[in-house]
Amino acid sequence: MKLTDEEKAMLAGEMGEAKRWAIDHQIKVGGMFDAPDLVPVSQAHMMADPESLGEAGGDFLEDMVAKGARVAIPMITDPRGVDLNHYRPLGQSEEMATLERRMIAACEKMGILMTNTCVNYQTIMPPVLGDHVAYGDTGVVIYSNSICGARSNFEGGPSALAAGLTGRTPRYGLHLDENRQATRRFVVREQPKELTDWGVLGALVGKLAGSYWAVPVIEGLEVVPTSDEAKHMGAAMASFGSTPLFHMAGITPEAQTLADVGGDKLPAEEITKADLDALRAGFGAKGDKIDVVVFAAPQLSIVEMQALAAQCAGKTFKSAVIVCTSPQVYPDATRMGLIDVIEGTGAKVLEGTCFYNQYAREIGEANGWTRLLSNSAKIVNIISGYGYTPALASMDRCVASAVAGEIV
Amino acid sequence: MTKELKCHKGIGEKVQGIALVADDNFSARYDLDRKKGVFSRPAHKLCGQSYHDKILVLNTSKGGVASAWMLHEMKSRNICPKAILFNTANTILAQGAALANLTMCDRFEDGDVTQLIQTGDEVIVDPEQGLVTVVNG
CATH class of the missing domain: 3.30.499.10 (Aconitase, domain 3)
Known part of the structure; x- marks a missing residue:
């Protein structure tokens, strides 16, 4: 991977052990995806809840603090695992709360803003068209890529932290123009009406697209989704399909026309009411008891x-x-x-x-x-x-x- | 008979182990009971099976960013696969493998890896060389 003089200094440990770890991690990941170099990013966003990190992750973050870790760019956080004002009534243990407090303290010492949100594109600072960012929540990434036209891969916690520390991320995946072109073309025959309809549409498109490297373009929508509707659609698509980017022809910024994302060259696949109903049918029925x-x-x-x-x-x-x-x-x-x-x-x-x-x-x-x-x-x-x-x-x-x- | 499978350069160290294979996908958050070390999602083809010390062979990685931390957490308790092979990995699993120093490879030249390797095969994974060897006698 091509490195600048500053990046070489980071890798040599001249800018501290934390930055050395961060750039070494980025080179390993970038190597797997053939990244030619690193791209500067304007923000990082990290998922770091105690359930996923466990004791091992808590120790890791504290070790980073001990090594002098300090973020180089604005860095924010995804939802926490414990609401410290309401955890005993939920049946969460003191141990869970203690681990949560340790992680918050470590993040704060690194200069991370504890925003604790997966809707930062609605409440903190939405990225703009062409903005390279390193976001760590699949719902945040798909919304930012698709609706805002920003550029981010799914950055798992360690990689989001590495990006926060170096101010960069490996240039692969959705940072590159060629990976943002559509690979599947879906025509919607049933118009979504409320939040869950948009979610079900997103879920089905994600399920059909089925891979991180597939980019769906959707046409046939007669309504422009609100931010909340697009949020549910994207979050479901990312969850069902590991999908990080989609386009809506005439709606999202990179697909003002179908041809802008190469959708005109793809075979059209219809999404009908029956397809959507079939997906819903897997999730409960009238009369089912609920807890x-x-x-x-x-x-x-x-x-x-x-x-x-x-x-x-x-x-x-x-x-x-x-x-x-x-x-x-x-x-x-x-x-x-x-x-x-x-x-x-x-x-x-x-x-x-x-x-x-x-x-x-x-x-x-x-x-x-x-x-x-x-x-x-x-x-x-x-x-x-x-x-x-x-x-x-x-x-x-x-x-x-x-x-x-x-x-x- | 030994069979050599070329793949893309991966992450982690060279390892040897027994394969556990399914034409299904992977998310540490959605699919696993990480305390017990088994697949727990009822709809998963490996539901109920232990992944501990196995060379997992699956189609692609799904779902949330949490899997990156989770691989590290699983490795710290030594209830973890020895390696994971995918047809296509997503970025999160590669990032998690890099942090956890867990072996991971994807993109096999000879086609669908979930068909090329069978459950129970003895497999050597060399991520630096991008080479997986099936060493069944």
Whole structure:
């Protein structure tokens, strides 16, 4: 890999052991993907929840601090695994909270901004067209690449940290023009109407595309999705397909026309109502009992919080209900009275976490939750590995089902 | 009979072990019970099987960024595959392999690796050379 003089100095350890580790890691990863050099990035975003890192990851971050690690560019964080204001009632242990506190302390010492959000493109600083970034959440990456036209690979925690420390990332994958051209062309024959419809469409496209290196272009949409709708669509696509980028002809910035991304040369594949219904059919049916209803994955925007509060007003829930929002949205939602309305039903709003990365298996066992209902197509894909039977329904049906204790 | 399979240059050290193969995908977050060291997602073709010390052979890597830290965490407790071979890896698994010093290769010249290697085969993986050798007697 071609290195600048500054990068050679980093690799020689002249800029400290932490930067030496970081650039060495980037050269190893870049080698596997034939990166010719490193590209400067404007922001890094790291997933570092205690469940994924474990003790080993905690030790690793503290070792980085001891080696003088300090980020070179603005660096922010993905949702935490423990809401330190509400963990015992969820059945999370003191051990989990201690590990969480250790990680927060280590990140703060490195100069990382603890934003704890997977909707930073709605609440912190959205990247712009052509902006090279190193983002560490599949939902964040796919939204930033597709809707904003920024350039990021999926950067797992260690690589996001390395990018934060060096201010660069290996130039491979979606940093290169040639990997941003469409490889599959889908024509939508059924228009999405609300958040979950967009999620199901994203899920199906992801499932069909099926690889990190496939780039779907979607045509036939008669409506432009809102940011929240695009968020659910992208998050589900990334989850079902490991997909980091998609285009919507005439909607997303790199595909003002189908031809802009080479879609005109690809065979068209239709997505019909039957295809979408078949995907939904795998996730619950009317009359199924439910233990917990989850609104999360991605964290709710202030607009979703308002919509949820409007549906919650005056109701009492029979099922447990967990809502996850970002630490940026939470104080706004408090000030506007939305948290009070939502929690008036018996639901709990968590701040700065997301349900599936907060020890989902352990909190499920502690609370006796196995049957989970959500309006997020992403979470129903993830959660079965944690011992849950997931079901999917729109926000209003989720609320009505929480009142009934079964899917309505 | 020994069979040599060429692949792209990978990550990690040369290792030898027994293959566990499925025409399915991989995510450390979605598919595994990492405490027990088994596949736990009911829909996964290897559900219930132990991956400990195996050379895992799968189609592609799926899902979230957490897998990168998780490989490191699994390696620290020594309940971990010896190597993972994919038709195509995604970036996260490669990044996790780099941190954990876990052996990983992908992009095989002779086609679908989940067909080229069978469960139970004895396999040597040399990521530096981009070479996987099946050494069944």
